Amino acid sequence: MSARDAIFKRLRERTDGPLTPPACDFSVVTNRGWSRAERLEHFERLITSVHGEVIHTTSDDWTRRLAEVLAAKSIKRLALGREHPVAAEAREALKASDVELVDVDRDIETWQREQFERVDAGMTSTGGGIAETGSLWLWPTPDEPRLISLVPPIHIAVLDAESVEDTFFDMIEAHGWAQGMPTNALLISGPSKTADIEQTLAYGVHGPRELVVLLRYAAAQVASA
Amino acid sequence: MSIHDDAVQTFTPRDFHRQAHDALGNPQIRANFRKAMDGLMTKRRDSFGDWDLETLRELGANIRMRALAKLPELLEQLEANCEANGIHVHWAEDGEEACRIIRELCEARGAKAVIKGKSMVSEEMHLNEHLEAAGIEALESDLGEYLVQLNQQTPSHIIMPAIHLNTDEISDIMHHKTGTERTRDVDYMTAAARSQLRERFMAADVGISGVNFAVAETGTLCLVENEGNGRMTTTVPPMHIAVTGIEKVVEHLRDVPPLYALLSRSATGQHVTTYFNMISGPRKEQEHDGPEAVHLVLVDNGRSRIYQDDELLDTLRCIRCGACMNHCPVYTRVGGHTYGTTYPGPIGSILMPHMLGLEDTKDLPSASSLCGACGEVCPVKIPIPDLLVRLRREAVGEGRGNVPGAGVKRNKKEVAAWKSFQWLATHPGAWRRGTAMAGKLNMLMPSNLGPWTDHRTAPKPAKTTLHALIKRHRKQRSDA
Numbered sequence: 289m290s291a292r293d294a295i296f297k298r299l300r301e302r303t304d305g306p307l308t309p310p311a312c313d314f315s316v317v318t319n320r321g322w323s324r325a326e327r328l329e330h331f332e333r334l335i336t337s338v339h340g341e342v343i344h345t346t347s348d349d350w351t352r353r354l355a356e357v358l359a360a361k362s363i364k365r366l367a368l369g370r371e372h373p374v375a376a377e378a379r380e381a382l383k384a385s386d387v388e389l390v391d392v393d394r395d396i397e398t399w400q401r402e403q404f405e406r407v408d409a410g411m412t413s414t415g416g417g418i419a420e421t422g423s424l425w426l427w428p429t430p431d432e433p434r435l436i437s438l439v440p441p442i443h444i445a446v447l448d449a450e451s452v453e454d455t456f457f458d459m460i461e462a463h464g465w466a467q468g469m470p471t472n473a474l475l476i477s478g479p480s481k482t483a484d485i486e487q488t489l490a491y492g493v494h495g496p497r498e499l500v501v502l503l504r505y506a507a508a509q510v511a512s513a
Numbered sequence: 514m515s516i517h518d519d520a521v522q523t524f525t526p527r528d529f530h531r532q533a534h535d536a537l538g539n540p541q542i543r544a545n546f547r548k549a550m551d552g553l554m555t556k557r558r559d560s561f562g563d564w565d566l567e568t569l570r571e572l573g574a575n576i577r578m579r580a581l582a583k584l585p586e587l588l589e590q591l592e593a594n595c596e597a598n599g600i601h602v603h604w605a606e607d608g609e610e611a612c613r614i615i616r617e618l619c620e621a622r623g624a625k626a627v628i629k630g631k632s633m634v635s636e637e638m639h640l641n642e643h644l645e646a647a648g649i650e651a652l653e654s655d656l657g658e659y660l661v662q663l664n665q666q667t668p669s670h671i672i673m674p675a676i677h678l679n680t681d682e683i684s685d686i687m688h689h690k691t692g693t694e695r696t697r698d699v700d701y702m703t704a705a706a707r708s709q710l711r712e713r714f715m716a717a718d719v720g721i722s723g724v725n726f727a728v729a730e731t732g733t734l735c736l737v738e739n740e741g742n743g744r745m746t747t748t749v750p751p752m753h754i755a756v757t758g759i760e761k762v763v764e765h766l767r768d769v770p771p772l773y774a775l776l777s778r779s780a781t782g783q784h785v786t787t788y789f790n791m792i793s794g795p796r797k798e799q800e801h802d803g804p805e806a807v808h809l810v811l812v813d814n815g816r817s818r819i820y821q822d823d824e825l826l827d828t829l830r831c832i833r834c835g836a837c838m839n840h841c842p843v844y845t846r847v848g849g850h851t852y853g854t855t856y857p858g859p860i861g862s863i864l865m866p867h868m869l870g871l872e873d874t875k876d877l878p879s880a881s882s883l884c885g886a887c888g889e890v891c892p893v894k895i896p897i898p899d900l901l902v903r904l905r906r907e908a909v910g911e912g913r914g915n916v917p918g919a920g921v922k923r924n925k926k927e928v929a930a931w932k933s934f935q936w937l938a939t940h941p942g943a944w945r946r947g948t949a950m951a952g953k954l955n956m957l958m959p960s961n962l963g964p965w966t967d968h969r970t971a972p973k974p975a976k977t978t979l980h981a982l983i984k985r986h987r988k989q990r991s992d993a
Binding site for chain 2: 291298308309310313316317337338392393396400420429430461471474475478479482485490492496
């Protein structure tokens with residue numbers, strides 16, 4: 289008998305007989321009832337508590353803020369996508385700057401060492417954010433591959449204020465994740481960190497040591513506010 | 514060369530008492546654990562501040578119970594959905610078979626270098642030694658695991674593997690093994706480890722990780738981490754092998770958020786970890802990174818035997834947060850290595866007897882004062898103290914006998930002694946005559962009663978029994 293068959297046989301012919309599955313009440317992980325302002329305040333407080341940096345901006349001014357971040361952090365080589373509107377807008381805005389734009393729609397095998405050693409920052413779009421835990425939600429694509437948010441020492445993420453949900457549970461439900469998951473889905477909450485040396489917190493152990501979130505509000509809303 | 518005396522020492526559950534004695538006499542170990550556990554207990558309490566913790570624990574326990582109630586169906590569903598996603602699923606009866614499957618997968622690719630994310634199941638089956646014997650180097654990439662491996666040790670905690678080492682000791686280890694400067698600068702040491710390991714990630718042929726939750730509904734493997742080494746391990750090398758126990762499956766994707774909320778807060782007092790990594794397949798044709806092949810090895814190794822029994826089943830709810838050890842007064846004093854098992858502390862004491870048999874682990878269920886802290890903090894409400902008592906019964910042959918090695922502690926003299934006591938205690942006349950006699954002959958009471966009198970004075974029966982005293986007292990009152 290194969291290992292598989294033997295395991296299933298033992299599980300199915302359980303000595304103490306079949307079990308009854310209990311009901312599960314999920315209300316404790318949803319229905320936060322936060323206003324938009326509370327939600328965003330929560331998000332910012334939580335992500336900054338784990339060393340994330342939040343920059344408030346608008347959908348028509350964000351690339352200017354991006355350029356400021358790049359200058360402030362002396363980022364010379366920025367890895368980013370091409371097709372996603374966030375990447376396309378950034379490319380257009382940075383065309384004339386002295387920041388070198390590094391293409392990421394290349395098979396990693398052809399540029400692994402370059403990505404590990406000669407990229408100053410990676411920029412990505414996000415699918416949304418989670419207020420309760422201060423998390424970003426990323427679904428890497430061929431346009432914005434998995435390692436861009438991990439390998440370079442700085443990760444810049446662009447998040448729309450409208451796409452922040454209250455809880456992780458709400459995110460899964462609102463976007464119907466269970467209907468089809470991508471190759472890789474990620475929640476990112478702050479830069480990489482460890483406390484493995486005598487509980488002392490250190491950032492940037494394997495992944496980025498800095499995470500910058502450009503939090504975009506719709507331009508019209510800010511104008512009317 | 515190893516830095517510490519205990520680095521070359523091998524620990525075994527058979528020597529629990531001697532190891533505990535040594536650890537209790539080691540002020541460094543005691544200070545390291547005391548400091549770490551105190552910090553973790555405070556952080557956990559603070560992190561649940563805003564939550565209705567009891568309701569959340571109830572939900573966590575019910576989600577795990579539901580998954581176990583449907584275990585065979587969910588494993589079939591997980592297998593089907595993983596395969597549909599392009600993840601190859603393998604089954605292993607025990608650790609040895611799982612090691613063989615993984616070695617063969619590595620050999621088929623001609624792999625020489627393996628990089629590992631943290632996986633307690635791989636520790637349970639001694640995968641690194643197995644691969645090394647076959648000429649395949651297996652390098653740990655979680656910082657704590659890396660340090661422990663450099664020091665030729667095993668993890669002393671399931672979440673914080675190097676918790677037994679302090680900064681100076683780690684500085685020494687890194688200096689001797691990797692040539693870094695001696696320093697107390699944690700950022701320097703972390704950066705050094707980062708650059709050492711980045712080379713190894715790029716060079717690795719295979720990445721091996723564990724799994725925190727395997728979602729049956731979508732065929733998704735979830736990994737929880739802070740460092741990013743788990744993402745590196747599962748994304749950079751051309752092949753990813755995930756290895757986990759068969760009990761790690763959950764039914765729905767929506768089951769994950771409550772368990773993740775409980776896990777990160779219970780383990781390290783974090784409201785969330787840096788990364789939550791959900792993998793649902795290998796690199797697709799148009800994608801530019803990620804492994805070409807993903808394998809999932811599902812290991813039984815005693816779990817389906819635990820599954821047979823309604824009471825023992827609760828053991829399988831565990832989500833491996835380590836809160837039980839952080840709150841255990843015994844673990845805090847003797848440290849993780851003393852147990853001599855992959856999983857130390859309270860969860861280890863109720864899990865390892867099933868994996869290793871009670872012959873080798875008979876002291877573990879007794880390594881507890883039954884204070885109840887482990888059961889109170891368990892995020893999925895495993896009644897750990899009750900299970901410790903159940904395994905004590907199994908060890909003396911009074912359980913249902915379905916734990917390997919049941920009855921190993923049965924002692925004929927002890928059984929006869931308790932039988933006699935039972936008879937005496939249920940026969941009042943004989944009890945009164947017996948206790949009166951014992952009081953009169955109390956000079957004959959032996960002063961050595963085995964281990965019980967190692968640190969205590971043997972009791973002496975009073976000259977006059979309590980019954981006699983009460984009788985006399987009542988008589989005096991009625992006379993007055």
